[in-house]
Amino acid sequence: MESRVLVYGAxxxxxxxxxxxxxxxxxxxxxxxxSTTALDELGAQVPGSEVRPASVDDPAALDAAxxxxxxxxxxxxxxxxxxxxxxxxxxxxxxxxxxxxxxxAAVQGLYxxxxxxxxxxxxxxxxxxxxxxxxADLLAxxxxxxWDTIDAVTVGIGLDRWWPTRGTRITGERNTxxxxxxxxxxxVPAPAPAPEREWVFPAPIGTQTVVxxxxxxxxxxxxxxxxxxxxxxxxxxxxxxxxxxxxxxxxAVDEHGRSAQxxxxxxxxxxxxxxxxxxxxxxxxxAVTAPLLVEAVVRLLDGRAQERGVLAPGxxxxxxxxxxxxxxxxxxxxxx
Numbered sequence: 001m002e003s004r005v006l007v008y009g010a011x012x013x014x015x016x017x018x019x020x021x022x023x024x025x026x027x028x029x030x031x032x033x034x035s036t037t038a039l040d041e042l043g044a045q046v047p048g049s050e051v052r053p054a055s056v057d058d059p060a061a062l063d064a065a066x067x068x069x070x071x072x073x074x075x076x077x078x079x080x081x082x083x084x085x086x087x088x089x090x091x092x093x094x095x096x097x098x099x100x101x102x103x104x105a106a107v108q109g110l111y112x113x114x115x116x117x118x119x120x121x122x123x124x125x126x127x128x129x130x131x132x133x134x135x136a137d138l139l140a141x142x143x144x145x146x147w148d149t150i151d152a153v154t155v156g157i158g159l160d161r162w163w164p165t166r167g168t169r170i171t172g173e174r175n176t177x178x179x180x181x182x183x184x185x186x187x188v189p190a191p192a193p194a195p196e197r198e199w200v201f202p203a204p205i206g207t208q209t210v211v212x213x214x215x216x217x218x219x220x221x222x223x224x225x226x227x228x229x230x231x232x233x234x235x236x237x238x239x240x241x242x243x244x245x246x247x248x249x250x251x252a253v254d255e256h257g258r259s260a261q262x263x264x265x266x267x268x269x270x271x272x273x274x275x276x277x278x279x280x281x282x283x284x285x286x287a288v289t290a291p292l293l294v295e296a297v298v299r300l301l302d303g304r305a306q307e308r309g310v311l312a313p314g315x316x317x318x319x320x321x322x323x324x325x326x327x328x329x330x331x332x333x334x335x336x
Contacts, residue, residue: 005297006030006052006069006095008086009076011038013165013250014100017257017290018075019046025294032065033076056082062089071297074099075289077167078174079106083127084113091121096300096307100130100289105177107133107216111223114310125310129296130289131263133216134313135280136232138323139267140221141314143278143335150225151270153182155217155232158205158264162238163250165286172242179214182222182230190214190231199233201264202279202334209236220312250286258284280323282331291330295322 005022009015010031019042022029029049031039036053043051054061056076062085066072072090076082079101087110090097101107107127114125128134136155144150164172179190194212201208210233221230241247250259266279282288296317299305305316313319323333 003028004069005071008032008074011042014286015075021290021294056085066093071096077171096124098126098129102132102215103175104219107219120309128216131285136217137220137313138319141319143269143276150227152229154268156199156266157234158201159235159238160262162241205264223312224315258287
């Protein structure tokens with residue numbers, strides 16, 4: 001298995017979790033991003049790593065950065081700006097591409113670019129392989145196994161709080177595209193005003209008020225799940241934290257560098273009179289993205305995944321096996 005994986009945005013908050021997880025899994029991180037100084041500082045802390053600075057508006061520099069790597073992992077938002085240049089560079093180099101985009105338009109942009117007739121790449125392009133996007137997609141895919149039709153997929157994201165990173169704030173400001181849900185089997189604009197409801201999450205979250213806030217999982221699921229309706233909801237307390245400029249950035253409280261934030265991603269699927277439910281519980285939405293992303297990289301490199309074309313997470317991987325492989329230290333899966 002080829003071992004060199006380029007991490008673009010390696011010195012960012014999520015990037016550091018990803019670099020650490022790559023090292024833990026025996027892969028060699030190639031550190032990349034815009035800031036040479038930040039990369040050099042991080043490289044001094046990661047023995048055996050290589051530093052390759054590049055800007056997304058410099059195709060030649062990107063080509064040099066991705067040369068000789070087996071996969072490109074993009075954790076540098078806003079993905080509306082970074083996804084296409086990095087994916088294009090990865091495809092030119094014959095490397096798999098993955099990112100952690102929560103922006104629906106960034107994901108749809110890659111689906112449109114590489115899903116057109118004759119445009120399928122010879123490598124895998126898997127956007128949104130993260131807490132927002134990939135996790136709910138894998139959960140819904142596992143829950144609907146064996147169903148050829150789906151009446152509804154409803155996702156509830158329960159957070160006890162949200163300490164947003166600087167990158168999250170910048171991405172939110174950049175992401176002004178109309179948010180989408182699936183209704184009548186088609187992607188359509190989300191209702192306005194956003195709906196609110198009470199959601200009874202599994203422990204430790206419990207009952208929360210949630211608001212309709214569609215993320216990239218709507219677009220990924222719409223790509224491959226035959227559902228008439230797909231919608232998702234976010235805890236209103238977390239939404240308030242993100243909207244408050246005074247909310248601090250996350251602070252590490254354990255040996256992994258995770259914050260004290262607790263989450264539950266709760267997915268309910270329905271076909272006729274049958275309902276199924278599956279939930280994932282864990283700590284720190286930024287930290288948990290690392291094992292999700294790196295597990296995806298490992299499966300692409302060792303052949304346990306579909307290795308060609310632009311793909312949703314549930315298309316690329318065996319969803320239940322993927323979820324079962326994740327350490328309970330990071331994620332607990334429950335099917336009540």
